Amino acid sequence: MSRKLIFWGIFLAFGLAAYDPLADLLERKDYATLFQMSRDAVIIKETARNYYYLAAAYTGIRRHRLAAKAYLLALDKPDLNHEMGTNIANYFENREDADTALLVYQKLFQKFPKEKVATAQKIVDNFSKNGKYQEVVEYFIGLLDDEDPATYNPYAYFVGLGYYQLGNLAEAENYFQKALKADCREIDLLLKQGELKVRKKEWQTGLTLISGGLQLGGILFKPEADTYKYLGQAYAGVEDRRNAADNLRKAIAAGNREEEVYLQYALNALQIRDFQGAIVVLEPRAETFAKSPDFQYYLGNAYDNLGQPAMAIQYYQKALEVGYRNSAYIRQRINVLSGNEE
Incomplete structure (x- = not known):
C-alpha cells in the first residue's frame, strides 16, 4: 500500500476533522489534486463526504456527467449533512436540471427533520419556477393532519400558495387561514391573505394582515408592487387618504402600470390636495x-x-x-x- 493510502486510512479511521485537506483543495480550486485525493478517499471508504469532494473535483474539471453521478451517490450515504445536500441540489439547479434538484430536496426533506421547513420552501420554489402549482398543492396537502394542527404550520400555507397561483382564491384563503390559526407567520402568508381580504373589501382585516407582514419583514424587506397596491386600497377603504395615496404612489414607483392604480392614486392625492404630486406621477403616463x-x-x-x-x-x-x-x-x-x- 502506498504512503498516500496509508495516510488516508489513518485520516479516515480517526476522523481528524480539524483540518480537512479536501476542503482546502476545493477552496484553492486545485481540482487536479482534489480529484486524485478524493478518488483515493472513495476507494478507501465510500462516504458522502468523499463522494461530495470527488463530485466537486469533476465539476472543476468540467466532467459534469461524472460529477452528477458522484453527487447522487453521496446522497444515500449516512454521513450526508444538510449543507452538503443543499449544495448538491444547488448544483443541479445551476445545471438547469430541475427534476433532479427536486429529487434531492425531497430526499433532504425526509432525511433531516430539523430542516424540514427550509427544505419544504425549496420544494415549493422548485415547483413554482416550473409553473407546477398543482404539484405544490398535491405534495403538501398530503402532509396535513387534522389531528396534528402543527402540520398546518407551514404546510397549509404552501397548499394555499399553490391554490393562489392556480387562481383558486377561495381555497387559497381557506388554507391561509388554517396556517394562521396554527401560528404560521410567514411574511408572504400575511401579505397574500391580506390581499385576499382587500379584494373582498374587508379593509381593516386586510390592512392589519399586510401591515403585520411588512412589520415582520423589517426594514430590509423589499415589498412587491402589489403589496403597496393592496395596502393603498385598504387605506382608501378605511378613508385614510394620505396613506392610501402614499402607498399607491409606491406601487407605481415599484413598477405597477395598471390604469386602475393610477386613477386610485390620483383620486386620493387630489383629496389630500397634493396637486403637484399628482402631476409628477400622472403626467409621464399621459400619452x-x-x-x-x-x-x-x-x-x-x-x-x-x-x-x-x-x-x-x-x-x-x-x-x-x-x-x-x-x-x-x-x-x-x-x-x-x-x-x-x-
Whole structure:
C-alpha cells in the first residue's frame, strides 16, 4: 500500500476533522489534486463526504456527467449533512436540471427533520419556477393532519400558495387561514391573505394582515408592487387618504402600470390636495392613458387647482374628447378658465 493510502486510512479511521485537506483543495480550486485525493478517499471508504469532494473535483474539471453521478451517490450515504445536500441540489439547479434538484430536496426533506421547513420552501420554489402549482398543492396537502394542527404550520400555507397561483382564491384563503390559526407567520402568508381580504373589501382585516407582514419583514424587506397596491386600497377603504395615496404612489414607483392604480392614486392625492404630486406621477403616463377620460380629467383638475389654466384646459379638453362622463362640469371649467386667461 502506498504512503498516500496509508495516510488516508489513518485520516479516515480517526476522523481528524480539524483540518480537512479536501476542503482546502476545493477552496484553492486545485481540482487536479482534489480529484486524485478524493478518488483515493472513495476507494478507501465510500462516504458522502468523499463522494461530495470527488463530485466537486469533476465539476472543476468540467466532467459534469461524472460529477452528477458522484453527487447522487453521496446522497444515500449516512454521513450526508444538510449543507452538503443543499449544495448538491444547488448544483443541479445551476445545471438547469430541475427534476433532479427536486429529487434531492425531497430526499433532504425526509432525511433531516430539523430542516424540514427550509427544505419544504425549496420544494415549493422548485415547483413554482416550473409553473407546477398543482404539484405544490398535491405534495403538501398530503402532509396535513387534522389531528396534528402543527402540520398546518407551514404546510397549509404552501397548499394555499399553490391554490393562489392556480387562481383558486377561495381555497387559497381557506388554507391561509388554517396556517394562521396554527401560528404560521410567514411574511408572504400575511401579505397574500391580506390581499385576499382587500379584494373582498374587508379593509381593516386586510390592512392589519399586510401591515403585520411588512412589520415582520423589517426594514430590509423589499415589498412587491402589489403589496403597496393592496395596502393603498385598504387605506382608501378605511378613508385614510394620505396613506392610501402614499402607498399607491409606491406601487407605481415599484413598477405597477395598471390604469386602475393610477386613477386610485390620483383620486386620493387630489383629496389630500397634493396637486403637484399628482402631476409628477400622472403626467409621464399621459400619452399611455390618452384614452382614459378620468386620467385626463385628474391631470386637468390638478393643474386647475394649482392655478395653471392653460394646462388645465389642455387636459380638460382631452378628457372631453375621450368621453368624460360629467362633460357639463368640464365645459363650465373651461369657460371659466378661458375667461381668466383673457
